[in-house]
Amino acid sequence: MIEVKNLRKAFGEKVILQDFSFRFEVGKSNLIIGESGTGKSILIKCMVGLINPEEGQVLYDGQDFLKMNFDGRNAIRKQIGMLFQGAALFDSMTVKENVMFPLSMFTNMPYDEKLDRVNFCLQRVNLENVLNLNPAELSGGMKKRVAIARAIALKPKYLFCDEPNSGLDPKTSILIDELIEEITQEYNMTTVVITHDMNSVLEMGDNIAFLYKGNKAWQGTKSEILQTTNKDLSEFVYATKFLKQFRDRLEKG
Amino acid sequence: MNPIKLFYHVGQYWLMLRQVFRRPEKRNVFWSRFFDEVNSIGVGSLGIVAIISIFMGAVITIQSAFGFSSPWIPLYAVGYAARDSIILEFSPTIVSLILAGKVGSSIASEIGNMRVTEQIDAIDVMGINSASFLILPKILASVFIFPFLICISMFLGILGGFVLGVAAGVVTPTQYVYGIQYDFRPYYVTYAVIKTLFFGFIIPSISAYQGYYTKGGSLEVGQSSTRAVVYSIIVLLLFNFILTQLLLA
Numbered sequence: 465m466i467e468v469k470n471l472r473k474a475f476g477e478k479v480i481l482q483d484f485s486f487r488f489e490v491g492k493s494n495l496i497i498g499e500s501g502t503g504k505s506i507l508i509k510c511m512v513g514l515i516n517p518e519e520g521q522v523l524y525d526g527q528d529f530l531k532m533n534f535d536g537r538n539a540i541r542k543q544i545g546m547l548f549q550g551a552a553l554f555d556s557m558t559v560k561e562n563v564m565f566p567l568s569m570f571t572n573m574p575y576d577e578k579l580d581r582v583n584f585c586l587q588r589v590n591l592e593n594v595l596n597l598n599p600a601e602l603s604g605g606m607k608k609r610v611a612i613a614r615a616i617a618l619k620p621k622y623l624f625c626d627e628p629n630s631g632l633d634p635k636t637s638i639l640i641d642e643l644i645e646e647i648t649q650e651y652n653m654t655t656v657v658i659t660h661d662m663n664s665v666l667e668m669g670d671n672i673a674f675l676y677k678g679n680k681a682w683q684g685t686k687s688e689i690l691q692t693t694n695k696d697l698s699e700f701v702y703a704t705k706f707l708k709q710f711r712d713r714l715e716k717g
Numbered sequence: 718m719n720p721i722k723l724f725y726h727v728g729q730y731w732l733m734l735r736q737v738f739r740r741p742e743k744r745n746v747f748w749s750r751f752f753d754e755v756n757s758i759g760v761g762s763l764g765i766v767a768i769i770s771i772f773m774g775a776v777i778t779i780q781s782a783f784g785f786s787s788p789w790i791p792l793y794a795v796g797y798a799a800r801d802s803i804i805l806e807f808s809p810t811i812v813s814l815i816l817a818g819k820v821g822s823s824i825a826s827e828i829g830n831m832r833v834t835e836q837i838d839a840i841d842v843m844g845i846n847s848a849s850f851l852i853l854p855k856i857l858a859s860v861f862i863f864p865f866l867i868c869i870s871m872f873l874g875i876l877g878g879f880v881l882g883v884a885a886g887v888v889t890p891t892q893y894v895y896g897i898q899y900d901f902r903p904y905y906v907t908y909a910v911i912k913t914l915f916f917g918f919i920i921p922s923i924s925a926y927q928g929y930y931t932k933g934g935s936l937e938v939g940q941s942s943t944r945a946v947v948y949s950i951i952v953l954l955l956f957n958f959i960l961t962q963l964l965l966a
């Protein structure tokens with residue numbers, strides 16, 4: 465479980481996160497949703513230590529990550545898998561080398577065993593015959609899937625996904641969402657997903673926090689979100705024409 | 718650059734070096750990366766170093782021959798002057814300046830591109846010291862391979878002077894060979910190698926610093942690459958002066 469308490473981050477005068485607290489549950493997809501520029505990516509970067517917040521705590525199973533030294537943080541990070549917005553695959557490596565990278569760095573497995581694990585992870589994300597391709601030869605959706613395979617190679621306890629379906633078509637987006645959902649349950653991970661895609665919210669929102677102007681404006685589940693009375697959240701949820709029409713029809717019965 | 722910014726960058730550079738010189742995560746991965754860098758920096762630069770050294774050696778020889786037109790100066794002085802110019806300054810300094818352009822810009826753009834595409838963040842999040850993982854093999858490979866490149870450059874420079882100088886008819890083979898042996902001081906080679914060890918550290922570390930702290934997109938990667946070359950050259954020339962004072966004065 466990850467718990468964030470009273471997190472505050474500002475860049476100069478501009479306050480990005482203000483007193484943000486939230487509990488990320490084990491075995492669930494925990495979603496941070498909100499409009500662009502509300503501080504979602506900053507939040508996730510504070511949680512994994514890529515950015516240092518001014519105040520607050522990030523507790524990984526009770527241990528305060530922000531108070532740890534360099535080596536302590538790295539010990540926690542070895543249990544983290546992360547899917548970046550642009551996949552962040554290593555350009556100079558093939559798909560096989562990308563997925564094998566964490567195994568080579570942190571295990572003493574023989575090569576054949578590592579290769580078996582790489583094949584298993586790639587099959588798990590429904591990718592075949594891509595072992596020797598370079599990231600530049602993959603489509604956006606394939607890159608994301610390879611990044612997920614790399615993230616789960618070491619069976620992490622925590623999975624962070626920064627806008628996993630940005631830039632993908634709706635069908636591929638659903639595939640990625642389903643994959644994250646399945647993997648979360650399979651490995652009983654604490655998964656943190658940042659998104660502003662309502663399909664993802666309705667697909668995997670077990671535990672949702674709505675971020676608005678750096679504050680947590682709402683918290684609930686996917687079944688509660690459509691009935692929200694929170695004005696800002698309602699504007700966000702029903703921003704698309706499709707969902708607006710859906711709401712109007714529901715209201716008309 | 719204003720002095721406060723200069724202090725900021727010097728401080729941040731030292732902080733980066735502190736991270737760089739931490740124990741590598743995994744020794745076999747480190748050595749594999751080290752040899753990759755030796756191949757990329759060393760073998761990859763061999764062609765340009767060879768071409769420049771041969772032609773510069775030839776030009777130094779021909780210019781010396783024309784400069785020494787007085788009958789009081791023996792012709793073997795051409796070989797003598799070419800040898801000392803090549804060993805003392807041309808090979809260690811000029812070739813290092815050229816390597817600053819080739820190797821420096823390549824390091825800065827590679828690491829800068831990794832920064833703006835979040836590849837460095839991905840390494841950090843995995844719990845790997847990205848500075849040490851990416852930069853340490855480059856610095857150590859450069860420090861290791863630069864002296865070899867410079868020695869090859871010395872040899873090819875002197876050889877180029879001989880072959881092309883004789884072909885141009887400005888010096889005879891006997892005079893040139895006598896000249897390059899006349900009053901030879903092995904310490905000059907030691908001096909050149911010591912300088913090169915420093916340059917082998919300066920070029921990749923400054924270039925990696927520029928790349929590692931790149932912010933923005935591809936435009937900024939290009940700017941980092943340019944800054945890497947410019948600052949490497951400035952610091953290299955400064956150290957060339959300091960080391961010459963210390964080692965030869």
